[in-house]
Amino acid sequence: MKRILASLYMCFVKLVASLCRRLKRQNKMVMLITFSDSPEQISKKMVEMKVTPETIVFYDPRLDTTKIAQNFMRMIPMTKKTLVSRIYHMCTAKLLWSIITSRSSRR
Numbered sequence: 001m002k003r004i005l006a007s008l009y010m011c012f013v014k015l016v017a018s019l020c021r022r023l024k025r026q027n028k029m030v031m032l033i034t035f036s037d038s039p040e041q042i043s044k045k046m047v048e049m050k051v052t053p054e055t056i057v058f059y060d061p062r063l064d065t066t067k068i069a070q071n072f073m074r075m076i077p078m079t080k081k082t083l084v085s086r087i088y089h090m091c092t093a094k095l096l097w098s099i100i101t102s103r104s105s106r107r
Contacts (some may be wrong), residue, residue: 006046011057012075013083013087016084016087016105017087017090017091020088020091020092021062023088023091024092025093025094026054026092026093026094027053027094028053028054028055028056028089028092028094028095029054029055029058029092029093029095029096030055030056030057030058030093030096030097031054031055031056031058031095031097032057032058032078032096032097033057033058033060033063034060034063036056038103039066039068040067041056041099043069043070043073045066046070047070048085050087052070053072054058054072054074055070055072055073055075056073056076056089056093057069057073057075057076058076058077058082059075059076059088060077060078060079061077061078065082074101076089084098
């Protein structure tokens with residue numbers, strides 16, 4: 001049963017992604033974060049350098065995003081409700097940036 005559900009889920013994701021890929025690429029950056037230390041530094045540096053493209057940030061809902069958020073960033077939690085929105089943004093962005101490091105692996 002789990003395999004069938006996983007297959008249906010992947011078919012849905014592929015269908016939405018194939019529809020979104022037909023849309024025009026937009027001048028925006030998508031970041032995927034699972035911890036808040038590095039993205040906070042990155043967002044501060046972007047403001048310092050005056051490099052502020054539209055930035056979509058997918059984040060773990062358990063994170064405190066108050067230090068990360070800037071006025072040019074749109075924060076979208078990684079939940080089931082935002083799946084289609086996240087696929088759309090990933091397919092239409094010019095730049096995808098993934099920051100998936102846990103605190104324990106940074107020594």
